[in-house]
Amino acid sequence: MDxxxxxxxxxxxxxxxxxxxxxxxxxxxxxxxxxxxxxxFVEAALALPLVLPPTVLGxxxxxxxxxxxxxxxxxxxxxxxxxxxxxxxLLVASVIFNLPFAVQPMQxxxxxxxxEVRDAAACCGMAPWRIFWRIELPLAWxxxxxxxxxxxxxxxxxxxVVLMVGGxxxxxxxxxxxxxxxxxxxxxxxxxxxxxxLLLVISLIAIGIANLATSKSRGRHG
Amino acid sequence: MGEGDVTEGGVAEGAKGLDVTLRQxxxxxxxxxxxxxxxxxxxxxxxxxxxxxTILRAxxxxxxxxxxxxxxxxxxxxxxxxxxxxxTRHRRVGFVFQSYALFxxxxxxxxxxxxxxxxxxxxxxxxALELLGLVRLSGLEERRPFELSGGQQQRVAVARAxxxxxxxxxxDEPFSAxxxxxxxxxxxxxxxxxxxxxxxxxxxxxxxxxxxxLSDRMSILHHGQTLQDGPPFQVLNHPANRQVARLxxxxxxFQARVAGHGAGGEFTxxxxxxxxxxxxxxxxxxxxDLVDWVIPSGSVIxxxxxxxxxxxxxxxxxxxxxxxxxxxxxxxxxILLDDHDTHPLFMSISVHAAARNAIAPGERIGVSxxxxxxxxxxxxPAFHDDDL
Numbered sequence: 001m002d003x004x005x006x007x008x009x010x011x012x013x014x015x016x017x018x019x020x021x022x023x024x025x026x027x028x029x030x031x032x033x034x035x036x037x038x039x040x041f042v043e044a045a046l047a048l049p050l051v052l053p054p055t056v057l058g059x060x061x062x063x064x065x066x067x068x069x070x071x072x073x074x075x076x077x078x079x080x081x082x083x084x085x086x087x088x089x090l091l092v093a094s095v096i097f098n099l100p101f102a103v104q105p106m107q108x109x110x111x112x113x114x115x116e117v118r119d120a121a122a123c124c125g126m127a128p129w130r131i132f133w134r135i136e137l138p139l140a141w142x143x144x145x146x147x148x149x150x151x152x153x154x155x156x157x158x159x160x161v162v163l164m165v166g167g168x169x170x171x172x173x174x175x176x177x178x179x180x181x182x183x184x185x186x187x188x189x190x191x192x193x194x195x196x197x198l199l200l201v202i203s204l205i206a207i208g209i210a211n212l213a214t215s216k217s218r219g220r221h222g
Numbered sequence: 223m224g225e226g227d228v229t230e231g232g233v234a235e236g237a238k239g240l241d242v243t244l245r246q247x248x249x250x251x252x253x254x255x256x257x258x259x260x261x262x263x264x265x266x267x268x269x270x271x272x273x274x275x276t277i278l279r280a281x282x283x284x285x286x287x288x289x290x291x292x293x294x295x296x297x298x299x300x301x302x303x304x305x306x307x308x309x310t311r312h313r314r315v316g317f318v319f320q321s322y323a324l325f326x327x328x329x330x331x332x333x334x335x336x337x338x339x340x341x342x343x344x345x346x347x348x349x350a351l352e353l354l355g356l357v358r359l360s361g362l363e364e365r366r367p368f369e370l371s372g373g374q375q376q377r378v379a380v381a382r383a384x385x386x387x388x389x390x391x392x393x394d395e396p397f398s399a400x401x402x403x404x405x406x407x408x409x410x411x412x413x414x415x416x417x418x419x420x421x422x423x424x425x426x427x428x429x430x431x432x433x434x435x436l437s438d439r440m441s442i443l444h445h446g447q448t449l450q451d452g453p454p455f456q457v458l459n460h461p462a463n464r465q466v467a468r469l470x471x472x473x474x475x476f477q478a479r480v481a482g483h484g485a486g487g488e489f490t491x492x493x494x495x496x497x498x499x500x501x502x503x504x505x506x507x508x509x510x511d512l513v514d515w516v517i518p519s520g521s522v523i524x525x526x527x528x529x530x531x532x533x534x535x536x537x538x539x540x541x542x543x544x545x546x547x548x549x550x551x552x553x554x555x556x557i558l559l560d561d562h563d564t565h566p567l568f569m570s571i572s573v574h575a576a577a578r579n580a581i582a583p584g585e586r587i588g589v590s591x592x593x594x595x596x597x598x599x600x601x602x603p604a605f606h607d608d609d610l
Contacts, residue, residue: 114321114323116320116321117326119282119284119319119323120324123284123315124311124336124339124385124386125311126311
C-alpha cells in the first residue's frame with residue numbers, strides 16, 4: 001500500500017478545490033448573468049477539457065507549462081524551479097482540466113436564480129456582498145456541491161493528464177491512480193487491489209456527503 | 223390632447239412626493255411624466271408592453287433610461303443631465319414584484335428581516351413580526367414561501383416592501399397571480415392598509431376596475447406615452463380622445479360634426495349621420511368641427527316596448543338588435559342603427575329589464591342617448607384603431 005501516493009492524491013484534490021471553487025463561482029456568476037457576443041466561445045473553451053483526450057490535454061499542458069514556455073520560464077524566474085514534474089505544476093494542470101466540472105454546474109445554479117429575486121434583494125437595501133452571502137450562495141448551494149463532488153472525484157481519478165504533466169515522482173507527483181498502475185505493472189496485484197478498494201471507498205464517502213448536503217439544502221428550499 | 227399631462231414648468235413645488243419624467247426611443251419607447259404626492263395612490267394603466275413596468279423599474283433604479291429625471295421628496299435619484307444615478311439599495315423604495323420574488327430559502331419572517339437593514343437584531347425581529355401582523359400573517363412567520371398560498375406570498379411581499387419605511391411604494395401588477403376571490407380580498411385589505419401609508423404609491427395594472435377601486439389618480443399609458451391622467455372617474459367619464467376611450471374600454475365611440483350650440487349654452491348640437499344629437503355643452507368646439515364622441519353603454523336608455531311613453535324625447539334613435547351577451551347581472555346588447563353603416567351602438571341593461579321588455583336579436587327597438595353623458599372629444603389626426 002502506497003500511503004504516500006494517497007496523500008498526494010488527497011492533497012491535490014484539496015488544493016484544487018481550494019483554488020477552483022472561488023474561481024469557479026466568479027466565472028459561473030459572470031457566465032450566468034452577463035451577455036456578450038464572444039460568450040459561446042468562452043464557454044466552448046471552458047468545455048474543452050471535457051471532450052479532448054487526456055493525453056492531448058496533457059501534451060498541451062506539458063508544452064505550455066514546460067521550461068521552454070513563457071509560463072515555465074516566468075515560474076522558474078520567480079521560484080527557481082521548473083513547473084512541470086512538480087506538485088505545483090500538477091496543481092495548475094489539475095485546476096485547468098477540472099474547470100468545466102466546476103463551472104458548468106455552478107453556472108446552471110446561478111442561472112436558476114431569477115433576476116427578480118436579485119432585484120428584490122437590491123430593493124431591500126442589501127449590499128452586494130450581503131446579497132451574495134444571504135441569497136445567491138444558499139440558492140446556488142446544490143450546484144456548488146455538485147461541482148465539489150465532480151472536481152474531487154475527477155482529481156482523484158485522473159490518470160492521463162497527471163502522467164503527462166507530473167510523471168510519477170514518489171511523494172511529489174505520484175498520485176494513487178498512478179501508483180495503482182505502477183503496482184499492476186510490477187505484478188503486485190494485492191497492493192493494486194487494496195489501493196483500488198480504498199480509492200473506491202473514499203470516492204463513495206465524498207459523493208455521499210456531498211449528496212447529503214445537497215438534499216438537506218433542497219429540503220430547506222422546497 | 224389631454225390637459226392633464228401638462229405640468230407647471232417642471233418646478234418641484236414643495237418637493238414632496240415622487241416626480242418622474244422619462245424619455246427614450248429604445249429598447250422600450252417612453253415619453254412619460256408622472257407625479258405622485260405622499261399618501262396618494264397613482265395607477266399606471268394600459269395594455270401589456272406599454273412600458274408601465276419599465277417606469278417602475280426605472281424609479282427603483284433597476285433599469286436605466288436614455289433621458290430622465292426622478293426625484294423623491296426633494297432628493298434626486300436619477301438625472302441624466304446631471305449624471306446622477308443613485309444605486310437601488312440607496313433609494314428607499316418598497317417594490318412588490320408581479321411574481322413577488324420572495325427569497326425562496328428564507329421563512330416569511332426572514333424575508334422581512336432581510337429588508338430591515340442596519341437595526342439591531344432584536345429590533346429587526348420585533349419590527350418584522352409587527353409588519354407580518356399588519357398584513358395578517360401572524361402565526362405563519364416560520365413558513366417558507368412554498369408553504370404559503372399565492373395570497374399569503376403577496377402579503378409577505380407587501381410586508382417586506384414596507385420594511386424599509388420606503389419613501390415610495392411600487393406595486394407591479396401585484397394582484398395578477400392570484401384567483402379572483404383572493405384578489406378581491408387583497409383589494410379590500412390594501413384599501414384598508416392605505417390609510418396607514420404616508421408615502422406615494424405607484425400601482426401598475428392592466429385591470430381598469432382595480433385602478434378605479436384602489437387609486438386616487440389614474441395615468442393612461444400607451445406605447446410608453448402618458449395619454450391622460452386624472453382622478454379615475456374623471457378619466458373614465460371624460461377621456462381626452464378616441465385612443466384613451468378605447469383603452470378604458472368604451473365601446474360607443476362615434477364620429478360627428480358640431481352643428482352648433484343650444485341657446486344659453488345648455489347643450490352642444492351634433493350632426494351624426496342622419497341624426498341630430500344634443501350633447502353636454504362644450505364651448506371649446508365650434509360649429510363645423512369634426513369630432514369624436516362617446517357614451518357609456520349604461521347611458522343608453524331603452525324605450526319601453528309595451529305601451530311606449532311619450533317622455534323619451536332625449537336623443538331618440540332606432541335600430542335592430544344584432545346580438546346579446548349576458549355579463550353577470552347585466553346584458554350587453556348591440557344595436558344596428560337605422561341610417562348608420564358604422565359599428566353598432568352598445569347598450570347595457572339589467573337582466574330583468576331585458577326579460578321584461580322581451581329583448582331578443584332581430585327585434586326592432588328604440589333607445590335614448592342621455593345628453594349629459596355624451597362626451598365630445600377632439601378628432602385625432604390620422605389615428606388608426608388598429609394601433610390599439
